Structure formats: C-alpha cells, structure tokens
Amino acid sequence: MTISAYPLTWPPQFPRAKSRERGAFKTSLAGALKNVEDSLRRFAADSGKKLDGIVMSSNVTLGMSRPADSGVAVWFVWDGLQLCIPVDRYETVESNLQAIHHILEARRVELRHGTLALVRATFTGFLSLPAPAGMDWWEVLGVVRDACQGEIRTAYRRLASEHHPDRGGSAERMAEVNEAYRRALP
Secondary structure, eight states, X not given: OOOOSSSOOOOTTSOOOSSOBOOOOOOOHHHHHHHHHHHHHHHHHHHTSOEEEEEEEOSOBTTBSSOSOOOEEEEXXXXXXXXXXXXXXXXXXXXXXXXXXXXXXXXXXXXXXXXHHHHHHHHGGGXXXXXXXXXXXXXXXXXXXXXXXXXXXXXHHHHHHHHOGGGTOOXXXXXXXXXXXXXXXX
C-alpha cells in the first residue's frame, strides 16, 4: 500500500463511519495539527523509542480545508512497527485530528501508569498490516473454512500465544493473526 498525505489513505482493515457527528472540540485546523505533532513527539520521548515516517493523510488541499470526506489517518513508524490511527467519526478534519491527539495522549497515560509492553499491546490494533495477500482468514488461523466459533477461538489463542511479541514472536505475524481473527468473527 502506498501511503499519501493526499488523497486520504485509509487502512483497509478499519471500517469507515456510516455517519458523522459534530465534534465538541474547540480548535482550528492548524491547532489540531500542532496538537497531533506535539503528542507524537512527546509519545516518542516518553517511550524512549524511535518514531518517524509520519504521514498525516486527509482530503484537505490548498484552498479546500472542508472536504466532503473529513476522515484523517495518521501513519507512523514506532519502534519498528508501521502504525496507523484513523478517525472519521466527526464532521470536520480538525475534530478528527483532535481525536487522534487524544488517542495519542491516552497512550502516554498508559506509559506513565503501565508498561511499554502494555502500550505495545494496545497499539496492536493500530498495526497497518493486513493479512498476507492471497491468504484467507481460515488459512492464517489454520482451521477449515466452516470452523465453529469455538475452533476459531482455540486456534487464535494458540497462535497468539505462539506469535505474541512479548513471547518472542513478531509483531507482523501477530498483526496477521489478529486481522484473521477479526475477519473470522461475524
């Protein structure tokens, strides 16, 4: 996937909002951008891990600050993980950016009161890697296509135990397993 600042690059595993609500945030587009940039910088400093490759993707262009699609996806690499925080819940780009700022600030709270392992676990949901091309969810999980929920859950737990980064597995493989499990459940 090629990530671009414009037009909006939305991660395929995140569903889009069916309707948008008015945000209660009182900030300008420039202020919300600064808040996200500051939160990313502070998060990197707090975690002691490298954060780079930042791309703030939206449909905002010069002359059009209020696009019909107000979604925003902030892409970055943290501690070697390609992550994306996409938000399209609100009617305006600045509200969606401000929501991303608050999501990042929540990760900073986790760092202060939890552990780096906890933050890595919460970021697992933001991994931007889809399941391998050509592999269906049942192939990734190693079950038959018409497996029951119990078999799916058992296979997922086994693979998660095997491939979790805290147990020596790779974040990429764990992301594939998580995505396959998400797609397996109705």
